[in-house]
Amino acid sequence: MITTIKGTTSAGVQTAISEIRHNLGAGSGMVFTLLVVADAADVDEVRDACLEAGREHPSRIIIATDGSSRSDRMDAEIQIGQDVPGEVITLKFHGEVAQHKASALLPLLLPDSPVIAWWPGAGPAHPSTDDIGVLASRRITDAMGSEDPVAALVERACCLAPGDTDLTWTRLTPWRALLASALDRPRGTVLSGSVHADAHNAPGLLLAAWLRSRLGVDVTFDANAGPGISQVTLTTDEGEVRVTRTDGKMATFSAPDSPTLAVALRRREVPALITEELRVLESDHVFTATMAELASDDSLTQFTSGS
Amino acid sequence: MTDSVTNPLRDATDRRLPRVPGPCALVMFGVTGDLAQKKLLPAIYDLANRGLLPPGFALVGYGRRDWDTEQFTDYVSESVKAHARTPFRAEVFRQLAEGLRFVSGAFDSAEGFEALRSTLTEVDAAQGTEGNHVFYLSIPPAGFDQVIEQLRRHSLVDKTSTRPWSRVVIEKPFGHDLASARELEQRVSSVFNSNDVFRIDHYLGKETVQNLLALRFANQLFESIWNRNYVSHVQITMAEDIGIGGRAGYYDGIGAARDVIQNHLLQLLALVAMEEPTSFEAGNLRAEKEKLLAAARAPRSLKSHTARGQYTAGWAGGERVKGYLQEDGIPHDSQTETYAAFRVDIDNRRWAGVPFYLRAAKRMPRRVTEVALMMQPAPHLPFHLNDTEQLGANALVLRIQPDEGVALRFGAKVPATPMEIRDVTMDFNYGTSFAESSPEAYERLILDVMLGDPPLFPQHTEVELSWKILDPILDYWADKNTQPEGYAAGTWGPPSGKTMLERDGFVWRRP
Numbered sequence: 001m002i003t004t005i006k007g008t009t010s011a012g013v014q015t016a017i018s019e020i021r022h023n024l025g026a027g028s029g030m031v032f033t034l035l036v037v038a039d040a041a042d043v044d045e046v047r048d049a050c051l052e053a054g055r056e057h058p059s060r061i062i063i064a065t066d067g068s069s070r071s072d073r074m075d076a077e078i079q080i081g082q083d084v085p086g087e088v089i090t091l092k093f094h095g096e097v098a099q100h101k102a103s104a105l106l107p108l109l110l111p112d113s114p115v116i117a118w119w120p121g122a123g124p125a126h127p128s129t130d131d132i133g134v135l136a137s138r139r140i141t142d143a144m145g146s147e148d149p150v151a152a153l154v155e156r157a158c159c160l161a162p163g164d165t166d167l168t169w170t171r172l173t174p175w176r177a178l179l180a181s182a183l184d185r186p187r188g189t190v191l192s193g194s195v196h197a198d199a200h201n202a203p204g205l206l207l208a209a210w211l212r213s214r215l216g217v218d219v220t221f222d223a224n225a226g227p228g229i230s231q232v233t234l235t236t237d238e239g240e241v242r243v244t245r246t247d248g249k250m251a252t253f254s255a256p257d258s259p260t261l262a263v264a265l266r267r268r269e270v271p272a273l274i275t276e277e278l279r280v281l282e283s284d285h286v287f288t289a290t291m292a293e294l295a296s297d298d299s300l301t302q303f304t305s306g307s
Numbered sequence: 308m309t310d311s312v313t314n315p316l317r318d319a320t321d322r323r324l325p326r327v328p329g330p331c332a333l334v335m336f337g338v339t340g341d342l343a344q345k346k347l348l349p350a351i352y353d354l355a356n357r358g359l360l361p362p363g364f365a366l367v368g369y370g371r372r373d374w375d376t377e378q379f380t381d382y383v384s385e386s387v388k389a390h391a392r393t394p395f396r397a398e399v400f401r402q403l404a405e406g407l408r409f410v411s412g413a414f415d416s417a418e419g420f421e422a423l424r425s426t427l428t429e430v431d432a433a434q435g436t437e438g439n440h441v442f443y444l445s446i447p448p449a450g451f452d453q454v455i456e457q458l459r460r461h462s463l464v465d466k467t468s469t470r471p472w473s474r475v476v477i478e479k480p481f482g483h484d485l486a487s488a489r490e491l492e493q494r495v496s497s498v499f500n501s502n503d504v505f506r507i508d509h510y511l512g513k514e515t516v517q518n519l520l521a522l523r524f525a526n527q528l529f530e531s532i533w534n535r536n537y538v539s540h541v542q543i544t545m546a547e548d549i550g551i552g553g554r555a556g557y558y559d560g561i562g563a564a565r566d567v568i569q570n571h572l573l574q575l576l577a578l579v580a581m582e583e584p585t586s587f588e589a590g591n592l593r594a595e596k597e598k599l600l601a602a603a604r605a606p607r608s609l610k611s612h613t614a615r616g617q618y619t620a621g622w623a624g625g626e627r628v629k630g631y632l633q634e635d636g637i638p639h640d641s642q643t644e645t646y647a648a649f650r651v652d653i654d655n656r657r658w659a660g661v662p663f664y665l666r667a668a669k670r671m672p673r674r675v676t677e678v679a680l681m682m683q684p685a686p687h688l689p690f691h692l693n694d695t696e697q698l699g700a701n702a703l704v705l706r707i708q709p710d711e712g713v714a715l716r717f718g719a720k721v722p723a724t725p726m727e728i729r730d731v732t733m734d735f736n737y738g739t740s741f742a743e744s745s746p747e748a749y750e751r752l753i754l755d756v757m758l759g760d761p762p763l764f765p766q767h768t769e770v771e772l773s774w775k776i777l778d779p780i781l782d783y784w785a786d787k788n789t790q791p792e793g794y795a796a797g798t799w800g801p802p803s804g805k806t807m808l809e810r811d812g813f814v815w816r817r818p
Contacts, residue, residue: 173323174358180316181327181361190315214315250398253362258330258435261362264355264399276323286321 001081007073010107017087020080030086032114034278035105036063037132039121043090045270046120050088052271057278058085060110064101064132067094074104102131114138114281118274122146128161140277142167142270149202151304157295162283169287170273171203174265176210178243179232182255188238193219198226199303206294207232210286213293223303228267328757330363332406332427332436336414336454337445338368339382342478347445348383349390350749355403356393359754363435365406367426371413379409392747406434414446414453420461427463438471440464441756447557448480452494459498466500474503476756479570480561481506481767484781485774492767505756505764508570512748513755515707518737519578520587522705522713529703530583532682534657539683539700540811541579541663543572544818546671550618550628550796551645555636563667564615564647564777572665573600573773574765575707579678580653580663589761593769599653600772603663606650609783611810612662615791616646616801618670623797628670630796644791645669648804649780650811662811666804670796675818676707690726697729702816712736 003016034053038046043065050061067075072095079088089108093101109115117127117136123146124130127139143153143166153168183190193211197204204221207229211219215234224230227248234241239256243263251265294300317324333351337343354360368379383403388395408426412419431438440463444454455475458464464473475495482488495504523530532538545567551558558566577596580603584591606612620630632639648666653659682701695718702716714734721727755761784791792801799815808814 170323176316177324177327177358178362180314180324181329183314183316184327185329211316214318216315250401258363259433261435262402262405263362264358264396264402266396266398280322282322284321284323286318 001079003078003080005076005078008076009074010104013076013078013089013091013108016076016078017080017089020078030059030110030113031057032059032116032278032281033108033110034059034061035115035117035132035136036061037101037117037119037123038063038065040065040067040092042121047088047090049120049271049274051084053275053278054084054086054088056275059278060086060108061088062105062108063088063090064105065090065092066098067092069094072096102135105132105135109135116140116278116281120145120270122152125155126159126161127156127164128159136163138163138165138281140165140167140274143202144168144171148200148304150200150205150300153202153206154294154300154304157291160288160291160295162288165277165284165287167270167273167277168202168206169284169290170277171268172207172210173276174268175207175229175232175243178251178253178263178265179211179234179241182234182241182243182253187241187255188236190215190217191235191237192217193232193234194222195219195229196222196224196231197229199223201226201228204229205300205303206290209294209297210290213289221303325357325359326758327359328361328754329439330361330434330436331439331441331757332365332367332430332434333441333443333753333757334367334369334423334427335443335445336369336450338409339370339372340445343445344386345390346747346749347443347753348386349392350747350753352383352387352391352400352403353393353747353750354754356391356396356399357750359750360403361757362402363437364403365408365430365434365436366403367408367410367423367430369410369412369419369423371411372409373411374409376407376409380404380407383407392750406430406436414450414457417457417461420457420463424461424463439473440471441474441476443476443756445478448483451477451491455494455498464498466498472503472759473499474505474756474759475499476505476507476752478507480565481570481770482774483561483565485771485778488767488770488774492770496767501766502761504766505752505761506766506770507752507764508574511571511574511707513751514748515711516578518711519705523579524583532703533680535659535661537682538661538680540661540681540813542679542681542816543575543579543663543665543677544679544815545572545667545676546674546799546818547669548624548671548674548797550670551631551634551637553635555634559637559641559643562615562644562647563669564644564649564781567667568647568665569773569777570765570770572667573603573776574769575676575678576603576651576663576665577769579680579705580658582657593766596765597768597772599655600769600776602655602658603651603653603776605776605779606652606662609649609780612650612807613780613783614646614648614801614803614807615644615784616668616794616804617641617643617791618645618796619793621795621797623670624672628796630793631670640790642788642790644784646791646794646800646804648800648807650807651776662813664808664813664815666800666815668800671799672797673818674709677818678705678707679703679816679818680705681813681816690728694726695728697727699730704816710736 075092077090115136116138118140123141127133133139143149146152195204195208208219208221231244241255245251248267251263253263254260410423410426482491577599581595581599584595617631631645646668651663680703698718704714706712712735714732716732718728719731721729794801
């Protein structure tokens with residue numbers, strides 16, 4: 001059921017939700033509140049991602065976006081039931097209200113459960129001090145959503161607060177899983193490594209930083225044509241472990257004393273990323289350590305668009 | 308195994324990184340069967356799609372069909388497209404397809420097993436599976452002996468070797484009584500190491516077991532009432548709405564007690580009634596379950612506290628259905644029970660005097676598996692008698708399937724009445740608070756076998772203890788040598804099932 005209310009308040013939205021719930025006779029088993037701050041142009045795409053994530057994590061999802069009207073008001077669209085296990089509320093802020101979004105969001109947070117903020121596009125420079133960011137215990141940004149992903153990621157790495165996370169990191173999980181499982185069996189000591197990716201690929205830089213921080217050896221970043229990350233090599237004293245992916249979908253895996261094998265390694269879409277992100281709400285020490293490693297690397301400026 | 312090496316890329320706090328098994332080949336017997344087609348093959352694909360299969364993986368089908376690898380690949384692809392949980396992706400299937408092989412042969416064919424052996428040698432090199440093999444026996448119990456004997460004769464398994472390793476997966480029933488279970492165990496353990504034998508109860512997924520453990524041991528609220536001071540009795544039900552369908556050959560002579568009570572319901576009983584394990588490590592968990600099963604016994608009066616029935620023709624859910632004796636392939640004088648119920652007493656401090664009633668049956672009104680802890684009545688009710696007329700016993704119900712969840716039943720005042728108290732239900736559903744598409748039980752099971760994670764698989768001691776509880780009841784029924792009591796299909800079972808509880812002053816709840 002979709003209900004649209006023009007010019008409303010948080011209390012108005014709350015009343016509408018209760019009415020719909022009552023009519024549906026539906027119980028609520030929602031596990032958290034997800035605040036999404038999106039560009040008006042991206043709202044449909046973002047809502048689709050939220051619906052997919054909401055299927056795994058029934059929650060109250062509030063998408064906040066700027067409206068174009070000049071009058072000062074808030075419009076709400078409430079979607080409950082049908083294909084949504086939780087609630088999806090789209091709030092459009094017009095005029096001056098747009099400067100005070102947090103005041104409208106605060107009353108709508110579910111009691112007693114975690115609050116997560118997500119900026120699918122270019123997020124604030126300091127999410128943890130942002131008006132909406134402070135409402136949340138976990139703040140998800142996406143460096144790839146900004147114009148200069150590498151610069152955005154480096155900036156986040158320099159001011160990372162507990163609870164901050166970035167989808168750049170989430171994009172790496174399949175790569176990290178494959179590399180980690182390659183070292184589950186003894187392969188001798190890793191001597192060095194390299195990551196090949198297109199020049200402005202923030203995930204590639206972060207992957208190199210992760211390998212550096214875990215292995216304590218030199219891991220070079222080599223720019224090529226991509227797409228995305230195209231190759232990772234770990235040189236051990238027994239030979240090379242190598243994962244090569246040239247089409248963004250299918251990779252080959254090779255290691256000493258092992259045939260070359262095919263592995264599906266598709267670049268994942270945002271809905272899959274946000275779903276994974278919502279699954280891990282505890283603090284991620286490995287991410288923190290990796291970002292610290294990234295922040296201490298001064299060679300990165302060559303990969304930002306500004307250089 | 309992963310734990311013997313320190314992997315610099317792993318970190319205990321890195322919860323995103325899944326454990327991916329090491330290289331291995333999965334050999335599947337009974338690959339053309341219903342279970343393989345609908346559950347096992349799709350589960351393997353789903354694992355690949357979630358990035359949980361190692362790059363070095365092969366799936367070798369063994370069966371009588373005269374297939375080549377290409378035909379087998381088409382078969383797997385069809386089964387995956389029709390039944391997988393996750394979307395079909397060409398590149399994932401391509402990864403899987405590279406390791407697919409089919410070996411044509413019967414269970415007693417020496418050439419077949421020789422061919423299997425050379426195929427395994429071939430994939431060990433070409434797919435890098437390094438000699439690690441899982442043998443999945445998705446076949447009727449009659450075939451177990453043959454296959455295990457062939458594996459031994461053709462030296463496909465080296466029991467002493469842990470690297471490379473060989474593991475075997477067998478499905479219930481694990482024997483048909485204590486003696487046969489012991490025999491089976493002996494045969495299996497002559498070929499496989501006992502740590503390498505995985506007994507699968509596909510009704511009881513790992514998720515369910517873990518949910519149960521979390522509910523019991525992560526909360527203060529429930530554990531304090533989890534004993535004879537508060538619980539009056541416990542009802543464990545597994546009702547199926549279907550008949551025996553095409554499984555006549557398997558079901559007849561087995562019956563409800565052997566089919567599901569021995570393994571599934573007694574495992575549920577053990578998990579619900581056991582003490583807190585020191586940790587959830589395999590050995591500790593098993594120790595508690597074994598202790599509980601050792602303390603559990605059949606009722607003293609088998610006549611008063613057991614019941615068996617057989618469904619007769621009738622209307623079930625708006626459909627006309629056959630009686631058990633009219634089903635295809637069932638002898639007209641079969642004494643096999645399709646309804647089995649009995650009381651189990653647990654002789655320990657926590658549960659002495661609290662009867663556990665178990666029932667399993669086919670052609671019930673609906674499909675449901677649940678454990679209901681029925682609470683004692685409040686010691687004193689400071690209300691008028693009529694106020695609480697509608698108030699039943701409080702109950703905590705653990706629903707296993709469908710819609711896994713927990714329901715709490717308690718009394719509440721009906722609004723706008725002077726003081727009228729009625730039962731209400733507070734219902735929690737895993738499905739609405741968590742993942743809608745949680746991993747299929749089989750994905751977890753197959754993954755655990757490949758990882759070599761045994762915690763939740765029962766070992767033979769548990770199997771034997773379960774038979775010790777069941778054997779006296781089965782013997783009693785066999786000695787009676789009479790037809791089980793009839794019950795109309797689509798009803799909640801025969802009268803003796805009801806009187807069995809009435810004797811103790813209870814009634815079955817309607818699940």
